[in-house]
Amino acid sequence: MASGASTVHGLRRRNRARVLWDLYLNGPGSRQRIGSAAGVSPGTVSNVLGGLMEEGLVLESGLVPSAGGRPSSIVQVNPAYGYVIGVDVGESSVLVELFDLAMGVCATNRSLTELTQLSPADVVTQVAGGVHAVLADAQVAESDVLGVGIGVPGLVEHSPLAVVHGQSVGWDAVPLEALLREQIALPLAVGNGAKLLGQAEHWFGAARGEADVVIVLIGQGVGASIITGGSADLGPMSSAGEWGHTAVSIDGRICRCGARGCLEAYVGAGAILQRYEELHGMPARTGDLERRTDELLARVDIDPEVAEVVDESVRYLGAGIANLVNVFSPRRVVLGGWLGRQLAELRMPEIHAAAERNALRTPFRDVTLLRAELGADAVALGAATLPVSRFLSSGGDREAVLGATATSTA
Amino acid sequence: MASGASTVHGLRRRNRARVLWDLYLNGPGSRQRIGSAAGVSPGTVSNVLGGLMEEGLVLESGLVPSAGGRPSSIVQVNPAYGYVIGVDVGESSVLVELFDLAMGVCATNRSLTELTQLSPADVVTQVAGGVHAVLADAQVAESDVLGVGIGVPGLVEHSPLAVVHGQSVGWDAVPLEALLREQIALPLAVGNGAKLLGQAEHWFGAARGEADVVIVLIGQGVGASIITGGSADLGPMSSAGEWGHTAVSIDGRICRCGARGCLEAYVGAGAILQRYEELHGMPARTGDLERRTDELLARVDIDPEVAEVVDESVRYLGAGIANLVNVFSPRRVVLGGWLGRQLAELRMPEIHAAAERNALRTPFRDVTLLRAELGADAVALGAATLPVSRFLSSGGDREAVLGATATSTA
DNA sequence: TGCCCTTGGTTTACGCCTTGAAAGAAGTGG
């Protein structure tokens, strides 16, 4: 435990990890490209790849003719080497997905939660059930699974097992990881849902390839995933998700967290509905929050009263984005979450303008606002990146990943 | 350039760097302690230290008797191995300080700037003059200087030479590093002043030894230095200093940056004076901003009108701190800057209460608010940590540090 | 068809590194 980084074995592990990461993020490629991209000499690339191929972790997948020379052979990670599971514990359902190493979906399982309240015990049961269901569904053995990532609403504290504080869903210090361990005998990693959505967009979506980027998640709750220097490790508790509870208007409207003037009290779905109600009386009251919001937004172009409410939200959203831009100077800001994506579609120019009004010129000059690309299963996908990330960083050491009683990191 | 981390030479460099960092931050110690703290085997410690001592970079400085065994010999970095210079380009003066490697002050030079405006050319002249003055003063040869760190107000963009955007002092894309290079033939590193103050507090002050901490800087301007996971690399431009321009009250008071509702428009020194004037007419008008503010604050306990203004600032400050706590969940928040230190002294309980009102319970539970420990030269000290940091991370490779035309990092 | 050229990948001699174990060094207590 003490050694590992300073040793010469660690060097090899790091080089394996570099090669694997490059292969994973930049796609299949020739040995030459891998060498220069990962900063490793050609000889070492061959050496390392030799080992990896023997273990079946990477495979040769074709030749690319080159302009008058020996053609490159392309290597890639073997998607079938192992599987990972991503879980999205949402406020209305639990989604479990089984992926191969290339993040191809192999099986899916969704179970609805009671809308009333999220009981930890029920969630644990549903997660465990979902995990077993997808494995059975795709006929994958547990021993072929490298790990399970779980995205939850609220703060995740690692001490060292994950404890979840979900102020908005009534979870107070729920020892989720310990509970899950009793029913799942696989390596677990628990993370904040907003952060994981961000990671998914960063690996596979609109934030791809950018080292400094912020992904905003707007739904009922409001969060942000902040990625600087290519990684998202901000704060000991994955708390960057709590952007929604930053004050943008002291003494402003009261938020469900209890404080005043939180961003979420202006741009969250609940806020929009409530604001419309205050101004213009009750909107349609059927269906869940998401449906009611959708119905409202559908009328934005024809109903000035709706437009008024939306525009107010947009102003606050812009200011919130400006705050992020000022502090982090990302190069992209990605708007995600079911409501965020809709707002991006309906009001992107206005959001941009509102942000510009409040941001400093210099950092704002270099920023691009984008709509998130991934769909409804982005959180599950992001959750699945946790075990993948662990696996790659270990240099593809299956034993290390499985053996560890695994302090979960997220 | 391509290699360096993956190679076996790099391994040695990293191990040297580990040992040096441990020695530097955790103070002198026995070989045994170094070994376990840095995660290196005893043999390697001896080996590495042998080299370092031969180069004169570390030296043996005494024995510590142990309970019935061979006494440990204590090693420490040699303060006289080299020198570094820290520069604080403030809004009213340029302070240049020469330090030895142990950050002992060897010489100081302060030159006042015209209060009217900060002309880049004048600043460059003053910095260069100050550098030569302190060297002459302490009779240190240029060749013994490992580098010069410079703290400036405003955003610093590395592209790759440092370009400074100081919206509040009228600097728009000033290529400061290029200008300085023409007059100073030493490795340079430019950084945001707020961030550097934070680094100083982190290495030597109230934030010492804590991996996740936020240092707030309040003077005329308002900034924050955010340290997560032990390092402060947030954003490609060291922009974390721009916390003062985050909106806490949309449509609120207008800030000198042009936007509305910035935190700085409520808690900066100018804001306090102006607010008092609005409410109660002109305060004393003699002296500079700092003196006038001091005079006002001196009356806070006897003049309810002053107290009213201060308390308003404190409320906003608390909300701003809460925002930082929610997003980063630091374990300490340190209040620095000449005004910040005063507010901490006068109103710490009120600041704490205001922050608590706006923060989420979970992250706030673990946070401690502290007053900064370092004095008026903290920015210069922090600036001097830049070349030191570079030197230590290089594993104490003097040539590497001096040779590099040095992409400045901060 | 045969030769050279270009480009991609592989092998090998070499030097360097860390480790782990064993030996050495420096005190203490009996």
Added chain:
DNA sequence: CCACTTCTTTCAAGGCGTAAACCAAGGGCA
């Protein structure tokens, strides 16, 4: 004076990456 403890150094052994030479596989051209 001899164990015993604690800290430090030495040394053989095993691994690693690099550089440079060396194979492999085509394309173009005569």
